[in-house]
Structure formats: C-alpha cells, structure tokens
Amino acid sequence: HRHLLGIAGLQPHELLFLLDEAEQWIDMNRAASKHDGRLEGLTQINAFFENSTRTLLSFEIAGKRLGADVVNMAAATSSLKKGETLIDTAVTLNAMRADVIVIRHAASGAVGLIADKVDCPVLNAGDGRHEHPTQALLDALTIRRRRGSIAGQIVAICGDILHSRVARSNILALTSLAAQVRVIAPPTLMPPAIEELGVTTFTDFDKGLEGADVVMMLRLQNERMSGGFIPSTREFHALYGLTAERLKRAAPDALVMHPGPMNRGVEITSEVADMPGRSAITEQVEMGVAVRMACLDILTRRARKVEGWA
Numbered sequence: 169h170r171h172l173l174g175i176a177g178l179q180p181h182e183l184l185f186l187l188d189e190a191e192q193w194i195d196m197n198r199a200a201s202k203h204d205g206r207l208e209g210l211t212q213i214n215a216f217f218e219n220s221t222r223t224l225l226s227f228e229i230a231g232k233r234l235g236a237d238v239v240n241m242a243a244a245t246s247s248l249k250k251g252e253t254l255i256d257t258a259v260t261l262n263a264m265r266a267d268v269i270v271i272r273h274a275a276s277g278a279v280g281l282i283a284d285k286v287d288c289p290v291l292n293a294g295d296g297r298h299e300h301p302t303q304a305l306l307d308a309l310t311i312r313r314r315r316g317s318i319a320g321q322i323v324a325i326c327g328d329i330l331h332s333r334v335a336r337s338n339i340l341a342l343t344s345l346a347a348q349v350r351v352i353a354p355p356t357l358m359p360p361a362i363e364e365l366g367v368t369t370f371t372d373f374d375k376g377l378e379g380a381d382v383v384m385m386l387r388l389q390n391e392r393m394s395g396g397f398i399p400s401t402r403e404f405h406a407l408y409g410l411t412a413e414r415l416k417r418a419a420p421d422a423l424v425m426h427p428g429p430m431n432r433g434v435e436i437t438s439e440v441a442d443m444p445g446r447s448a449i450t451e452q453v454e455m456g457v458a459v460r461m462a463c464l465d466i467l468t469r470r471a472r473k474v475e476g477w478a
C-alpha cells in the first residue's frame with residue numbers, strides 16, 4: 169500500500185502489524201526525551217481543510233518526534249479562499265516535493281482524489297463521512313491494551329452513526345479483528361443496510377448496551393446535517409445520552425470511549441466521561457500519537473528504502 173486512505177482494503181494481519189508497530193512508540197512518548205529521527209530530512213505536510221484539534225496536533229507531534237520537517241497548511245488562510253481547486257492545491261503541494269501528506273477534508277473521497285495526483289504517500293486524517301483510519305487504529309489499540317484482546321469483545325458504537333467516519337472505520341477494523349460490533353442509533357441516524365458490514369443494529373439504547381464490554385459514544389455531527397433532520401440535544405440526551413445509570417447495563421468493567429470532541433451533557437455526561445478506571449478517553453488521545461508515528465514510519469519506508477510494509 170502506498171497510501172493509508174481507509175481501513176477498507178486492509179487485511180487483519182495488516183491491521184495487527186500497524187497496532188504492533190504503534191506499541192513500540194508508547195514508552196518513548198512517556199519518556200523525558202521523545203526523539204527518534206528516522207524521518208530526518210523528510211518533509212511532512214499536514215493539509216487540514218476541516219477543523220481538528222486531536223488529529224492535527226498528534227500528526228504534527230508524531231512527525232516531529234520522528235525527526236521530519238513538519239509544515240501545517242492552514243486552510244482558512246490558504247488560496248482555497250481565492251477559488252483554487254482542490255486538485256490545483258494538491259499539485260502545488262506535490263511540486264514542493266513533500267515526502268508525506270496528511271489530509272483532512274469535509275468531502276468523502278476528497279483525500280483519495282488528492283492521493284491520485286501526488287507522488288508521495290497520503291494519509292487520510294478524515295474525509296467527510298467516509299473514513300478516519302488512524303482513529304480506528306488508535307481505538308483498536310486502546311481496546312487491545314485495556315481489554316487484553318479485540319476478538320470476542322462486544323463493542324457498542326452509539327449515536328450519530330449516519331454521519332460518522334469514525335463509526336465506519338471502527339466497524340471495518342473491529343469486525344475484521346473479530347469483535348462483535350453493535351451499532352446503536354435513532355432510526356434517523358442509522359445508515360441504511362449497515363448490517364451488511366457485519367454489525368447488529370439497535371434503536372433502543374438500553375437493549376444495545378446490555379452486556380457490552382466497550383461503549384463507544386459519538387457526538388451529533390451537526391455540521392453534516394445541513395438541510396436535514398437535526399435532533400434536539402435535550403431529546404437526544406434523554407434517549408441516547410450515556411449516564412452512569414445507563415452504563416450499569418453494560419458489562420461491570422465496561423470501557424467507555426469517545427473519539428472527541430465531546431459534547432458533555434449531550435451524548436455523554438461528565439460523570440461518565442471522567443469516570444476513573446472506566447473512561448479511556450484520554451488514553452485514546454495518547455494512543456493517537458503512537459499510531460500516527462507508526463503510520464508515518466511505515467508509509468515512508470519505501471522512500472527510505474527500509475523493509476516492512478506489505
């Protein structure tokens with residue numbers, strides 16, 4: 169694989185290889201000195217055409233810890249505002265001889281489009297409602313470390329599934345690694361034919377939570393609902409908000425996850441989000457840096473003439 173555009177198309181052994189490679193960075197990231205240097209001399213461009221806190225910063229930190237020269241293209245102040253097309257922007261980045269480009273875009277498929285126009289590896293940092301592969305990898309790594317394995321775990325993914333690239337990439341990764349995935353959403357936010365991906369669907373939150381080992385909450389993606397049905401946050405919280413009382417329906421030691429950004433008091437209460445021993449939300453962020461270091465390392469191996477990616 170030259171690029172990382174999605175979880176779709178990756179084999180289970182490739183997903184496990186990425187997780188194993190990420191493990192090696194966790195200890196270094198916890199040490200006082202956090203420098204490796206294997207990407208020395210390479211230029212990494214982060215082109216984010218949509219807002220981000222976690223993904224942008226962790227890709228920047230990951231690249232810097234590996235020694236790359238990291239440049240962030242701020243879409244808000246770029247020439248996109250002057251009418252430049254996405255393809256012309258991609259060709260421009262390519263002409264600057266980037267060695268790896270990390271892209272987030274609001275349109276599904278936009279990252280794949282850019283990948284076809286450039287000579288270097290492209291990493292998808294989230295495209296529309298399509299995929300967010302590094303998020304799924306960091307979630308899988310968090311589950312594996314906290315639960316001991318992924319296979320056999322009952323993972324309930326809850327909330328706005330319809331607009332969520334996080335849900336889609338997680339469904340693909342977790343089913344591929346033999347977890348039992350449940351999808352819980354109101355009928356209006358449930359994608360049609362989602363069962364074809366090998367998940368069980370629930371519109372009743374309480375039933376879907378029953379015995380779950382991992383409860384992954386998602387926010388309402390209001391920015392992708394223009395013109396459509398937007399649920400009231402009060403009603404959504406009443407029916408689909410994770411409270412401490414509701415969490416009792418899950419397994420006694422169930423892990424609580426959220427990719428962020430959270431809307432406290434809507435899809436999750438602060439009591440649950442901050443619950444000691446149960447919430448893995450900050451650990452997810454920590455795993456994000458390790459996973460992104462692994463992805464940057466692996467995808468630049470061909471250019472660096474290093475063995476080790478399928």
Ligand code: CP
Nearest residue numbers: 220221222223427428
């Ligand atoms: N989880 C996630 O993608 O967060 P950001 O939008 O802050 O990058």
